[in-house]
Amino acid sequence: MVLLQFAEGLTDRQAAEAVRARIDWKFALGLELTDPGFDFSVLSEFRDRLVGADGGRSVLDGILAAAQKKGLLSKGGKARTDSTHVLSAARELNWLELVGESLRAALNAAARVEPDWLGAHALPDWFTHYATRIEDSRFPRAQAKRVEVGRRIGADGMRLLEMIWTDGTPLALRALPEVEFLRQVWVQHFHLVEGEVERRGPKDRPPGAKRLVTPYDPEARGSVKRDTFWDGFKVHLTETCEPETVHLITNVATTVATVPDDRMATVVHAGLAERDLLPGEHWVDTGYANGGALVAAHRDHRVALHGPLKSVTVPHARGEAAFGQDAFTIDWDNQHVTCPNGIISTQWHQRRSEDGLPTIRVRFSPADCRTCPQLRQCVNSPKAQRREINLRPRDEYEALQQARKLQQTDEWKDRYKIRAGVEGTISQAVQACGLRRSRYRGxxxxxxxxxxxxxxxxxxxxxxxxxxxxxxxTRTSPVAALRPAA
Known part of the structure; x- marks a missing residue:
C-alpha cells in the first residue's frame, strides 16, 4: 500500500481513503470490497518500523529481485547516476529566525520537563518574546535595530545555558535535544567580547557541513550548487540504461546537502555490489569523476567509470600551456620531475590535501628557477621564486591522463549522450512522487x-x-524546433 501511495504521490490521509474507497486499490492489495481500511495514523507507525529495520532498502531490493526473476534486470551492462537537491520538511529560516526559534524550542522543552524550575528562573520578558513563533514577530527594518535584536536573543540564550549548567539545576535539562541544539547554535554564532554577547564574524563561523540551519530538522544542512541554494539533503539515483530494456532504479543514496558528488562513486558501487548489480560501464557527470574514483571503480569492482573530468583552472598548469603540467616529465621510479628546460626537481614529498586525500608535492630549487628567463610564464604568483607541482598518486595520475585523452575523441562524446537520460528519471521522481521535498524530518x-x-x-x-x-x-520547445541545422 505504501508503494502505491508513493507511486501516486498521496498523503497519508489520501492513501488511507484510497484503501477504503477505490476499487483498483482493493484489487491490487487483494482486499474484499467491503474492507473498511484503517486509520491513516497507522502509516506513521509503520514507517517508524521501516526506518528501524532499513525497510526502505528491503522494499527496493524486493522489486529488483522480482524483476530479475522475470528477466527484466541483469547485472553488467550500462548504468548512469546523477544527484538532485532535496528540501527539508522544515521551513527555511533566516539568521534571526534560526537563533530565535532555537531558543524558543529549548524554552518549550524545558517547560515540559521542569515547569517549576523554568517558572522560577525565567526573565519576565521571555514570556513576551518567546511565547509564540518567531516568524510571527515583526523584526525592525533598520539594520542597526536588527543587530540589537540579535544581541538580545544571544544574551537571553547565553543566560539560559548558564542557568542550566549551574550546580543544582535538574540534570534532565542538560539531556534535552533542544537544549543541546541551542548550545551548538550559540557556539557557532555567538561569543563573548569583553563580557558582552556578540555575533561571530563570517570568517569565525563553522563551514556549511557543520552549520545548523533549523532546530526542527537538526540533520539538515545548507548548500549551494551554481544558482541553487537550499537547506536539506541530496539524493543520488542510479538506473540501468541498456537500450531496448526497461530502465530500473538500482540504487538510491541519500546524504546531507553538503556531501560532494565526488565522494559518492565508491558509495554507489558498494551498494550495487551488495545487490550483485554492478554495471560494466557507469556513466556519470563531472561531479562524480576524479582520479581516485576512476581507479577505485576499476580496482575494486571492475567497473569502467565514465564522466567528464574537471578542467584545470590554473593557467600555467593547463596541459596546453607552454609550461603546463603535461610539459613536465615525471620519473616515478626515481621520484623527480624534469621541466621543459631540462631542470630537475629537488624535492618530492608525500602529503595530504585539505580533504585528506594523498598527494605528492614536487618543488624545484629557487636557485635554478630564479635565473630562468621564463619564470613568470611558469609560475602563477608574481612573487613566487620557484615552480611547485601537486601530483596525484601514480595510478590516479595515469588514469586521469588516459581518461582525458579518451574524452577528446568523437566516439566517447557520442557514447556519453547516454547519461542525459537520468535527468528524465529525476524529473519523473520529482513530478510523480514528490522527490524534491522531504515529507519527513531527519x-x-x-x-x-x-x-x-x-x-x-x-x-x-x-x-x-x-x-x-x-x-x-524529450520535449522540444517551438523556438528550439526552428533552430537551423548545423
Whole structure:
C-alpha cells in the first residue's frame, strides 16, 4: 500500500481513503470490497518500523529481485547516476529566525520537563518574546535595530545555558535535544567580547557541513550548487540504461546537502555490489569523476567509470600551456620531475590535501628557477621564486591522463549522450512522487522516502514496459524546433 501511495504521490490521509474507497486499490492489495481500511495514523507507525529495520532498502531490493526473476534486470551492462537537491520538511529560516526559534524550542522543552524550575528562573520578558513563533514577530527594518535584536536573543540564550549548567539545576535539562541544539547554535554564532554577547564574524563561523540551519530538522544542512541554494539533503539515483530494456532504479543514496558528488562513486558501487548489480560501464557527470574514483571503480569492482573530468583552472598548469603540467616529465621510479628546460626537481614529498586525500608535492630549487628567463610564464604568483607541482598518486595520475585523452575523441562524446537520460528519471521522481521535498524530518526518514520513491518509480516503469507504453520523447520547445541545422 505504501508503494502505491508513493507511486501516486498521496498523503497519508489520501492513501488511507484510497484503501477504503477505490476499487483498483482493493484489487491490487487483494482486499474484499467491503474492507473498511484503517486509520491513516497507522502509516506513521509503520514507517517508524521501516526506518528501524532499513525497510526502505528491503522494499527496493524486493522489486529488483522480482524483476530479475522475470528477466527484466541483469547485472553488467550500462548504468548512469546523477544527484538532485532535496528540501527539508522544515521551513527555511533566516539568521534571526534560526537563533530565535532555537531558543524558543529549548524554552518549550524545558517547560515540559521542569515547569517549576523554568517558572522560577525565567526573565519576565521571555514570556513576551518567546511565547509564540518567531516568524510571527515583526523584526525592525533598520539594520542597526536588527543587530540589537540579535544581541538580545544571544544574551537571553547565553543566560539560559548558564542557568542550566549551574550546580543544582535538574540534570534532565542538560539531556534535552533542544537544549543541546541551542548550545551548538550559540557556539557557532555567538561569543563573548569583553563580557558582552556578540555575533561571530563570517570568517569565525563553522563551514556549511557543520552549520545548523533549523532546530526542527537538526540533520539538515545548507548548500549551494551554481544558482541553487537550499537547506536539506541530496539524493543520488542510479538506473540501468541498456537500450531496448526497461530502465530500473538500482540504487538510491541519500546524504546531507553538503556531501560532494565526488565522494559518492565508491558509495554507489558498494551498494550495487551488495545487490550483485554492478554495471560494466557507469556513466556519470563531472561531479562524480576524479582520479581516485576512476581507479577505485576499476580496482575494486571492475567497473569502467565514465564522466567528464574537471578542467584545470590554473593557467600555467593547463596541459596546453607552454609550461603546463603535461610539459613536465615525471620519473616515478626515481621520484623527480624534469621541466621543459631540462631542470630537475629537488624535492618530492608525500602529503595530504585539505580533504585528506594523498598527494605528492614536487618543488624545484629557487636557485635554478630564479635565473630562468621564463619564470613568470611558469609560475602563477608574481612573487613566487620557484615552480611547485601537486601530483596525484601514480595510478590516479595515469588514469586521469588516459581518461582525458579518451574524452577528446568523437566516439566517447557520442557514447556519453547516454547519461542525459537520468535527468528524465529525476524529473519523473520529482513530478510523480514528490522527490524534491522531504515529507519527513531527519536523514533516516528522508532516506526511507527516497528508497520507497525509487521502488515506486520502478513499479510505474515495469507496468509501462509490460503494457507496451513507449518511453516518452524529450520535449522540444517551438523556438528550439526552428533552430537551423548545423
Amino acid at each position: 536523514l533516516s526518514k528522508t532516506s526511507l522516502q527516497h528508497q520507497l520513491t525509487g521502488a515506486a518509480v520502478n513499479l510505474i516503469r515495469i507496468d509501462a514496459w509490460l503494457t507496451g507504453k513507449p518511453h516518452a520523447r
